[in-house]
Amino acid sequence: MMSCKGCFSHYCILLGTPVGAQCPVMIQPNVPVVKFEDPLLVNCTSSTDQTKIMGWEAPYGGTRKEDVTSVLLNITSAYTWDLGPLCYITFLDGTQCEEEVPITVYQMPQSVSLSQSNQDNPMVEGKKYQMRCDIVNVAPSRNLSVYWHKGDKIIHIDTFSNVSSLQPLNQSSAFELTAGREDNGSRIWCEAALNFGPSGPDLPPMESKSHDMIAVEVPADLKISLNCTATGNPLPVYRWSLPPAMQKMMANQPVLTLSVPFVGTYNCTASNSQGTRTKSFIVTDAPSSRPGTTAGILMAVFLAVVLILGCVVYYKQRKPTVTSC
Known part of the structure; x- marks a missing residue:
């Protein structure tokens, strides 16, 4: 039987x-x-x-x-x-x-985002930064790979092959980045992909928004001009927030020229009746990493993640509006 x-x-x-x-x-x-x-x-x-x-x-x-x-x-x-x-x-x-x-x-990620644990923006040459890539609601995690990009290079890869759960989970990948002079103008982002081998489907990866690194080195014996010019109607009014050593300086103009730059943050706000935009400049000591470079060299770093000022406030069809950028 x-x-x-x-x-x-x-x-x-x-x-x-x-x-x-x-x-x-x-x-x-x-x-x-x-x-x-x-x-x-x-x-x-x-x-x-x-x-x-x-x-x-x-x-x-x-x-x-x-x-x-x-x-x-x-x-x-x-x-x-x-x-x-x-x-x-x-x-x-x-x-x-x-x-x-x-x-x-499988389930594709709901979202992929890049964050910086220490909110020390912008990045300064020679300093280490803890970056984190968050992947939301992806399955299965064991097939997930996270690729870290800087410019046109992959600088780090994370996998999760030891995760046994087959259901959707939130995952994160951490990476310590040391900012270098060559990173000026580079884009940094992370990318999440589900990989099933050569016999499986080839699924498109999902990218985070990129972070930009913008740094300009300026010798200390030269003047620094911080340009905060905006055009608008009504004409914008400018207000600067300066480091403590600069507080006695008149700062109600769009371009601030520093003959003796002091280390610190310079925030410029342009506003009129239709809105406000802010641009930040950070002047910081740059570490010497090149023969012949003096310790007095400064780095003027423009914070690109903040709302950039190249905006125009104007009248359109006789009604004041704001175009943001």
């Missing part, structure tokens, strides 16, 4: 004598990957002429057929994250074998 091993979709697999761990079947696609809630077809083909019955044991889409050499698993919607159907064969002599087919159910 045979007993029932498992019942799925009204079909049962009858226990016989197993013939060994290796089952003579071929699975197509050989690496099944499906997006969550999408349909999937998987074909199981027998490579032996001793096949009597073939079938699929699965939570849904199970089937059983006699006198066939292949059976098709039809998943109308992959609504669970853990799919491991079994393709089985009953041979003419009554023995059975089965092959588990792992199916990867």
Whole structure:
């Protein structure tokens, strides 16, 4: 008397004598990957002429057929994250074998964002910065790779192959960046990609917004001009917030010329009745890293992440409006 091993979709697999761990079947696609809630077809083909019955044991889409050499698993919607159907064969002599087919159910990230733990903007040459890339609601994490880009180079790669959960999770990748002089004008961003190998689907990666590094070195014996000019109607009024050593200086003009630059933050605000825009300049000591460079060299760094002033406030159709940038 045979007993029932498992019942799925009204079909049962009858226990016989197993013939060994290796089952003579071929699975197509050989690496099944499906997006969550999408349909999937998987074909199981027998490579032996001793096949009597073939079938699929699965939570849904199970089937059983006699006198066939292949059976098709039809998943109308992959609504669970853990799919491991079994393709089985009953041979003419009554023995059975089965092959588990792992199916990867994936979900693209909901968002990818780049942040800086120490809010010391802008970046200064020679200083270390803790960067973090956050990936929200991605599955499965074990197939996730995070690529860190600076300019046209990949500078770091993180993987999460040790994460066993198949359900969507939030993941993060940390990277310590040392800002260098060559980084002037470089873009920094992170990119999240799901990789399923050469036999799996080639999914497009998702990028974060980039951070810009803008640095200008100025010798201390030269003047520094900080240009905060904006055009508008009504004409903008300028207000500067200066380092403590500069507080006695008149600073109500759009261009601030410093014959003796002091280290610190120079914030300029241009405003009229229609709005306000702010631009920040940071003057800081630059470390000497080049022969012949004196310790008195300063770095004037323009904070590009702040709202930049090249904006125009004007009348349009006789109504004052603001164009932001």
